[in-house]
Amino acid sequence: MFNVFIDGREGTTGLQIYERLQRRNDINLITLSEEKRKDVNARKECLNEADISFLCLPDAAARESVSLISNPAARVIDASTAHRTAEGWVYGLPEISAGRRALIAASKRVSNPGCHATGFITLVAPLVKGGIIGSDYPLTAHSVTGYSGGGKKMIAEYETAGRDIALDSPRQYSLSLSHKHLPEMVKECDLSHAPIFNPIVADFYCGMCVTVPLYKNLLLKSLCPDDIREYFAKYYASHNFIKVAQKDELPAYLAANELAGTNYLKIYVCGNDDMILLCSVFDNLGKGASGAAVQNMNIMLGLDETYSLI
Missing domain, CATH: 3.40.50.720 (NAD(P)-binding Rossmann-like Domain)
Structure with missing residues (x-):
């Protein structure tokens, strides 16, 4: 005991x-x-x-x-x-x-770890470690989270009758680009500078989707989305809670609350011949x-x- x-x-x-x-x-x-x-x-x-x-x-x-x-x-x-x-x-x-x-x-x-940081680090750290992007890559990340991430006060704001109409819309925050999770993102990914990080809170209770876009011509290795998907699958193959979606699993719409109520994190690799989109979906209250x-x-x-x- x-x-x-x-x-x-x-x-x-x-x-x-x-x-x-x-x-x-x-x-x-x-x-x-x-x-x-x-x-x-x-x-x-x-x-x-x-x-x-x-x-x-x-x-x-x-x-x-x-x-x-x-x-x-x-x-x-x-x-x-x-x-x-x-x-x-x-x-x-x-x-x-x-x-x-x-x-x-x-x-x-x-x-x-912080919730936003978890999504970002699971996408970026393996790419830096594998020499796929440099530590000085000009990274941008967007993160959509459910309102439970704001704690009891924010939960009450969203769930109170007659609430502010602004809460009906997704809301960007940390507009000064100084979110408190940035130091751990930089350290754990061994970055030379912080990414431009854009967090957004929306009108659903829990769930999170962190997205990192990449230009293929800025990669250190000539890789397409399929190559990076395979790399992630091998990198996380032995781990219980991180899954990598196969190409035929890519949805038309990616829902941030797909894994709500679980401790799983799922990585999606999307894109085209010129650009790659990395997404991590998980529960901000679970794996986050x-x-x-x-x-x-x-x-x-x-x-x-x-x-x-x-």
Whole structure:
């Protein structure tokens, strides 16, 4: 039996992790009463008692939680952006490189990837590693997400009667081109500069589609969409949660909520003789948040990574 504490259980990600774990018979969930959930001493006791703690908190609060841990055996999975590029932390995307799963398994500090970053990195990192694009390629990415990615406040805005009519339309945000997921995108893909990243929130609860367009004549290797599709299929062949769509699976319309409610991510490679379009579709609350966190926990505890996720 493993002791697990969720610091910030009341948020969207925390609640989903709790729901995923409460049905398991190998997990003892350490909980705090409503009146004690912000009590520093009570949280400190839980953080040091747990085998693994999930931090589902704003960045500053996540850093505070880490500072409260004195037990050298205590392990942490941080769902905030606070430690995603920090020294001493392993970035929790096990599929992205040959040795990453082993690093996660051995680590006491794992940072859970951002949702937009997950979609971008799974598309771009393999191409840089394979010498298909250079680290200085002028990348652009678009990402359409369901409104649950904005947390409880945004969910309430979308689901309240008489809401603002603007919510009926897809809305672009982070117009300053300084989205908080950019640092992890750059680091994990070994890029020399940040991509132009255009996130969009739309009127559906959960799901995400991240799209990266490429010019064929700017690739370092002369490859067509079929070649890149085959490359991705080989790259991710041994991984449980990343699938690559075959050419005959390409739909007329690609739905961002296709994999809602799952921990899967599906890659589509489209395009023509001159341009290539890469798309990753997944659940922003699944592989983009709580599902990924539970997958990392399973790996850290030496369990089947798919446990309670399939």
